[in-house]
Amino acid sequence: MIMRLLVVEDDPRLREAIVDTLMLKGHEVCEAPNGVEAIAIVRSQNLDLVLSDINMPGMDGLELLQTIKQEHPWLPVVLMTAYGDVGQAVKAMQRGANDYLMKPFELQELDALLRPFNNDAPVADDSEPVCEALASQQLFQLAQRVAQTDSTVLISGESGTGKEVLARYIHQQSDRRHQPFIAINCAAIPENMLEAMLFGYEKGAFTGAYNAMPGKFEQAEGGTLLLDEITEMDLGLQAKLLRVLQERQVERLGGKKVLDLDVRIVATTNRELADYVAEGKFREDLYYRLSVFPLQWLPLRERKDDILPLAGRLLAHHARKMKRPVPRLMADAEQKLLAHPWPGNVRELDNTMQRALIMQTGPQLFANDFILTPVPKNRQENISVATPVMTEVMVDDGELGNDLRHREVELIVRALKEEPSRKEAADRLGISPRTLRYKMAKLRDEGVDVEAMLVS
Structure with missing residues (x-):
């Protein structure tokens, strides 16, 4: 294209x-x-x-x-x-x-x-999904079966689990794979613009419509349209969407011509959609129209066999983009990754791999090269295992204790030098600004003047 x-x-x-x-x-x-x-x-x-x-x-x-x-x-x-x-x-x-x-x-x-x-471009090999865990293998088997039909699919799962990856897999396994795959994030687009993006508009249909624009339904003709985070759509637009799905026809804003559609619909949500319907926040008729074939994408902590293969692929991807050799994950690093509950799922794992590549000092990645994001307090009760980030390391004095202390100082100084503010430095380290101030004060009491190191 x-x-x-x-x-x-x-x-x-x-x-x-x-x-x-x-x-x-x-x-x-x-x-x-x-x-x-x-x-x-x-x-x-x-x-x-x-x-x-x-x-x-x-x-x-x-x-x-x-x-x-x-x-x-x-x-x-x-x-x-x-x-x-x-x-x-x-x-x-x-x-x-x-x-x-x-x-x-x-x-x-x-x-x-x-x-x-580019919706017409061939898909690269490394976009094939990682499914080492049994639950993932079973899910992709179901996805492959429904891909052979034109049935509407509703994919549910926590944020960051990779629901769009599953949607793309369904498209790639279908007879529509040589046609466009169009995705629209219903949560990312302002409410007053989402309708125009979905259905398209004619020139002059509203202020700022300088040219005619085909909507996502038209762009996806013959292929697949992904309605990402569909629960964020307001009820009025849900009614219009339902009519388009029922009639398989769309009319641009400001237009008079009705266009026939041949589009496969895949929708995703990070909410319990049935509960959302019961609360009156999502139309029941649209819910049944979308959930012809529901698929549940489990969080990363419930498919641990996927963690290390995903980490390896993400490391290779970002190392290639940073023009660096791919480092090797050491055993203690692998154990740390497996022990973390990954509340942010694959998105969090991706960020963690990027941070590790930035911090690496050699051809291998050890456990202390990984700065893991703290588990939000509202999620801790739902997650059985949690790994603290940059907390105090209880070790005996000696070579190991000194190495860990030096590594912590190095990470803090580097973050403070490279980030424009203390808050952003703390965010990069995965700790609060208050914790960063406490650590700097504690280091100063131990004779390590971080402020002086920033000037040098």
Whole structure:
């Protein structure tokens, strides 16, 4: 599929090279030398993706990202950063970037990066799901069976479990696999814009509709439409969605022409949908229309056999993007990963692997290379095992105790140097700002002046 792309880069030679490369691939490409001009283009044109540098004068890439996500939350943004500046890349992902690219990069890297956003592009081998746990194997067997039909599928599971991975697997195993797979996150798009994104609109249908735009239903014609986090849709729009699903027809906002649809629907939710129906927050008729074939995606802590294979794949993926050799997980690191309850599921595991790669100092990853996210208090009673993060390590004095203490100091100093504020440094370390202040005071009492180390 031809994509409409915007390239934002202040270096004219590099911008020209990227634009020429993308145009040779058949894409329609706009370009801007800075964030201010980029915003003007975003507001006036219908784009499929923005590819922007981070370090630019005036409005930098992070500010541009923030503005785009506020005004056009559905528009994918990929940020480019200099080789070795991993901290900027991680910060971009935390602020909502869809992906990042390290400069300099090869043509193949750019192709691979755009592939997930191009609905007609072939799927890479490493997108095949990890299903080592018995429960996962059984789930994907069911998914493979329902993929052979056109039945509507409702996938439920906690946030971060990988429900979209399962939805894509169903599409890939179906007869529709050569047609588009279109996903829309109902929770990420403002209520007043979601209807226009789903059903499309004609020019002048509302303020800001400068051009006609096909909706997600039209874009998914012949393929699969994923309605992600569908429970976040308001009741009024649920009624309109129900009519489209029943009639298999859609009409653009401001339009008069009724379009017939041939689309397979997959919906996901992180809530107990039956309870939501009972509370009057979700239409019962839509619930039955969607739950023709329900699938339950278990949390990561209940499929422990998937943890290490997933960790290995994520490590390899991020090491490749950071242009580093893939480190080896040591036994104590594996035990730490297996013991953690992963309240954030695969998304949390992905973040943990990125942090470990940033902190690594050699070809191996040990347990103390992993900074694990604390389990939120409201989740602790529902999770049987929890692993504390950067808590006091009770060890005897000696070589091991000194090594652990030195490692903690190193992590704290690095976070304080690389993050713009104490709060963000604490977030990166997985602790509260108050805990960070306490640790720095305790280290100062022990003769370790962290403040002085920041200046050196």
